Amino acid sequence: MKKILSVLIAIACFTSCDDGDIIVTSFDFEEQTLDRCSDFDTQFIFFKINPDNNESIAIAFTTSNDIFGAGDGTLETREISLALSGNDAITYRRFDDAVTSDYFCNPIPPATPIVIEEFISTSGDITVFTGGTYADNDGISSEIEDPTGILDTDSDGLPNIIDFDDDGDNVPTGQEGVVLNSDGTINTELTRDTDGDGTFDYLDDDDDGDGILTINEDPNMDLDPSNDNSDPNNEALDDYLNPAITTLVNIEAYRVHNYFLNDIIVTINTQNLDFRNENGEEVIRDIRTVIFGNYTVASDAEFTTTPEF
Template sequence: MKKYLSILLFTLVLSGCDDGDIILTSFDFGDANLEFCGGPGDYVFYKINTQSAESIAVQLGTTDVLFFESDTLSFAINGSSNIVSYRTYSEAVGSEYFCDNIPPTSPEVISSYLGTDGTAILFITALLDDNDGVPFVNSFDPMEEGFGDFDNDGLPNFYDDDDDGDNVPTIAELGDDPENPMNTDGEDNVDYLDEDDDNDGVLTRYEVGSKKDLNPRDNILDPNVGPNYLNPAVTIMFVVDQFRVHTYNITTDARLRIENLVLTSDSEQITQQTLNMGTISGILNTDITLTPEFPD
């Protein structure tokens, strides 16, 4: 006989059940952390309740590379490419049960439910940061550390670690007091948004030792004054229209929710309107290095 029970109803039934009846399901993942392994083609999210020896796992078959940008993605649960499975075991399982190429043969599966309907929704929040010492500003103004692109290198200021494209990293152009960034020539923009920091008519990027030199900081003719790009008396130049390597960090949080889930076993069906699986902070935390193309 097939029983149709909502999880809520089932929880009520269980809480009134203390006479040793056989309990097939507890479906309690309240304290369990959402965990993750896998990658494109096989993204696996799972929760384990070690006390009641049960697990719920969501496998997503998308071959897309996820977590590098913010997005909200929906996946139809179908039992083949996108799988939800709920299981109880003879004893608690560990992460290897979901993450190893060859899953362990023990413990024994007591009951097994497969998702036959529902939608898994993945909320991805990716934070990009150049860690250049300038705090993020929610603005499109190219003079602010936001979405504007001061040097037109394709990287918005908030994750461009050389905002003015002069091949001196922003963090090296702020000076001792980031609240009041350095302005060597005392004119126009502060140094990290100034392509000619000493106002000598030669772009900072050009105040180097050769056409291939991408580091103006180590060209110092007069050590008493400092690097040539901060010395208006020195105008030795080589045309360098290339950018140095840039680095920024991506840190991503992922939240998973399942809606209208139908779990089916041989003898029973469990439905749940909304199942919040939880959040994984820092599911991705990686540095990206690239060399921006020089604009025409």
């Protein structure tokens, strides 16, 4: 419905307009879910449908940014500010019958339902935020791994919460014998500490305590110490967990890392909107910052990087 507001919205008058003439009209789609069209390259179309009143509000905007998550993988919420003009606009429509997503996502809108009222933005600003939860999916939740989010045990530039190899020994944390309690905390009895020095393997850069860093117990030099078994008397045991093997190779590179942005939500805010109706007569101005909607992205984003050694 078109919601009656108090005095936040003023009208600019085109023709005869008495002093104090204020139209207090805006669009109320707070309860409706934000949906989107999927098959567009750089112009994004989001829309809300209110079936109770056969009305909709849609926003189209153009950006080359991937607003759904890939980005550059930095930890901050990403923010893109855009000015609406031309084909980038917000459109309110009321129809004579029920409307579906086909109406917005078809390059040629269907002939029906028929539009009986329409307001199109003539100017306005929008801000698109992309946020979510960064994680390395290494088996330890970020809150347990480091509630501060800034700890970087191996100083490779990737905080532990997104570092799938926390100690930088080229053995992923997920392979270093971490055992969790039912509440997700680390079980200090069962989590592996091969050399018994009080530092769990996943945070220990010399797991077997033989003086040779795990990263250098990699004779085939494939950046994976977990496939090197040199001990003829114990072929099942990797060299980096076997203090009897102290062969050293010089490895000066980290393996490829990946991490994820999960539970991605795109939030669109609008500000300074001017609308004109189908006759160009009625103008609605809304200077407030309003949340147009929140869109939950179905898939997670994955980032791949190789930290500098």
